[in-house]
Amino acid sequence: MTWDVIVVGGGIAGLAAARELEKAGRSVLVLEGSPEVGGKLKRADVAGHLVDVGAEAMLNRRPEGVDLAAEVGLEVEHPVLARSRVWTRGELRPLPRSLMGVPQDTSALAASGILTPAEMERVLAEPGLPPLELADDEDVSVGELVDARFGHAVTDRLVEPLLGGVYAGHARDISARAAVPQLIRMAKEGSLLEAGRASTDTTASTYQAPVFAGIPGGMGLLPERLAAGLTVRTGAMVRGLERGAVGGWRLLVGPASHPEWLEADAVVLATPSHPAARLLADVAPVASRRLDAMEAASVAVVTFAFRAQDVRALDEMDASGFLVPPVDGHRIKASTWSFAKWGWVREAGAADGLAFLRTSLGRHREEEALQRSDEGLVALSRMDLHTAVDLTAEPVATHVQRWGAGLPQYAPGHLDAVAAVRADVAALPGLAVCGATYDGVGIPAVIASAQRAAREVLAPAGV
Ligand SMILES: Cc1cc2nc3c(=O)[nH]c(=O)nc-3n(C[C@H](O)[C@H](O)[C@H](O)COP(=O)(O)OP(=O)(O)OC[C@H]3O[C@@H](n4cnc5c(N)ncnc54)[C@H](O)[C@@H]3O)c2cc1C
Known part of the structure; x- marks a missing residue:
């Protein structure tokens, strides 16, 4: 049979894309290379209880994750306590309010003891600096930007642990435009410290909604529940992708000893960047090279x-x-x-x-x-x-x-790399990409990229 759409990868991106496509009435097959769906959303048995061993929360202030959970009948729960400390300078210290480590409450920061008095003085001098000059097509790392405005200590002791938590990356290697675009906008307008203080005031009144949500029983329930309503083959590693003789796509699945070709009018690639690069090598070489270069x-x-x-x-x-x-x-x-x-x-x-x-x-x-x-x-x-x-x-x-x-890792220039990948892929009718590689690594951003990919293959030229 020829499927309307084959989705490669059964992580949250692939499953969310497949659900959108099914809702639009298409026949969809999800191919997952590993023995189970979910990717980084996974539960495991610890002392007789199933708990999350990958992602354990999602942003609640974006709708995509909590809405998808609700669609499949899962309730969400907010943290009883979401008060992280920073273990630095020999003690667990309260984490002051910040935008990804950029101070918003200088009194709390001074009281925390995270910075020395001299480092604190450097922070307080930031409003005296001229606004950031950065052309619209230029990027800078989060660390470089924060170093220049506040000194190294803020990057090292506040930004690094927070970015480390989300990307497991280093602040001086992560794109500010991709990871914290608000910082660039605010720094171009003037003082980050003053903008941060102002946003602290509005935060209290505007955002009553909790920042995070989890799922009782584990975030790993979300892919399990999604997969239950879809046609999924696990243990199906896709090893090749080529155009069909009369349009559409052919996918090579399975081990070299038992190769199998499957056919679809459209394909959504929902794998991490390197598997996607391998599958696109012949059909979209520019996208493939860009994806291969991502770390x-x-x-x-x-x-x-x-x-x-x-x-x-x-x-x-x-x-x-x-x-x-x-x-x-x-x-x-x-x-x-x-x-x-x-x-x-x-x-x-x-x-x-x-x-x-x-x-x-x-x-x-x-x-x-x-x-x-x-x-x-x-x-x-x-x-x-x-x-x-x-x-x-x-x-x-x-x-x-x-x-x-x-x-x-979203290196400086990441947004340009993603635009180049999408442009190359868009030239091929019935092909789209999604997942944590593109528009954010958090679950709601990944789901949004999946919904976008579904729309792309459903568009008039697609299925
Ligand atoms: C330890 C950890 C903790 C995290 N915590 C959080 C958190 O608390 N909150 C949050 O919002 N985000 C968190 N994240 C990030 C988030 O979980 C991921 O960005 C997101 O789940 C990625 O989803 P994905 O579908 O893009 O990719 P994956 O989950 O990687 O799914 C891709 C799937 O594709 C399959 N695949 C690969 N190649 C092939 C192939 N050739 N053929 C078939 N299948 C293939 C893989 O087996 C995999 O199942 C965390 C990430 C990690 C690693």
Whole structure:
């Protein structure tokens, strides 16, 4: 049979695109190379409970994620506590209000002790600097921009841990236009500090909605629920893509020993950049080269189940975890206290007297940090938890999830690269791309890119 659309990749992007296309009445097949759908949305059994071992939250202030969950009958839950600390200069310190680390509340920043008095003075001098001069076609890294306005310490101790949490990347290698475009706009108009203070005032009154949402039972439920309403083949690695003899597309699936060709009028590529680059090599060489040049960071998530009584001191700290700036030389880059952050996680563990928390390790171009056994990553995490919060108890269970090339890096010029990929792909009728590579790595942005790809192949020239 010839499908209307074949979607390659069964992560949240591929599944969201497939759902849009099915809603439009098209016959859709999703091909997922691994044994299960979901990609970075995944649950695993830790001490007899299913908890997220990939993404665990989504932005609530964009509609795409929460709307999609509602469509498939999943309720969302907001964090009970979303108050992260920064582990720096030997202590867990409160994280002051900021826009991706750029200070918005200087009194709270001064009180936190994250910066020295001299570094603080440099921050307070920022309004005296002239506005940023940057042509519309120029880009700058977030780190360079913040260094120039506030000095290195703000980048190192505030921006790095926050960007590290989202991209597992380094602030001085990440595009400001792609990651935090508001910073460029504000810096071109004048002082970032003054703009930040003003937005703090309006934030209190305008944004009553919680910033994040999760799904009771785990974000991993979202792909499972989506896939249940779709036609999906798992264990179906797509190895080739070519134009059909009379229009449409042919896809080569399966191992070299049992090759199989499938046909579709249209194809949506919802894989990370390197698999997409390989599949596009012959049909869209410009897009392929651009995708091939994009880098990604590998990370690992270590999940711990502790006896609840062993984390009582953490429970009393009124925090949902902490972020770690690379400048302090520790091994973990964050710890999320899931038992304190999510009501459903606390309840799940409570029945057995357990409390779940996780650590994450790995930053862009620091793959060697992950070249250890699972036991090694658990041991490193425990050493840092010991030093940071004096947690020395033996865990009841641990789980290590590695995400090789798990987070795409948006280098300066990323928006131009994406535009070039899309232009090359758009020249081929019935072909579109989507996923975390393009318009943002967060779940709502990824879903938005999927919905866009569905519209592109449904457009008049498509199906
Ligand atoms: C550890 C971690 C924590 C995160 N936490 C959050 C969070 O809390 N909130 C948030 O908003 N975002 C978070 N993110 C980011 C977010 O989860 C991802 O950006 C998003 O899930 C990516 O979805 P995707 O569908 O684009 O890609 P993926 O999830 O990578 O899915 C792509 C799929 O394509 C398949 N595939 C690849 N090649 C082929 C092929 N040739 N043929 C067939 N199938 C193929 C893969 O097996 C995979 O299943 C996190 C990411 C990581 C790694």
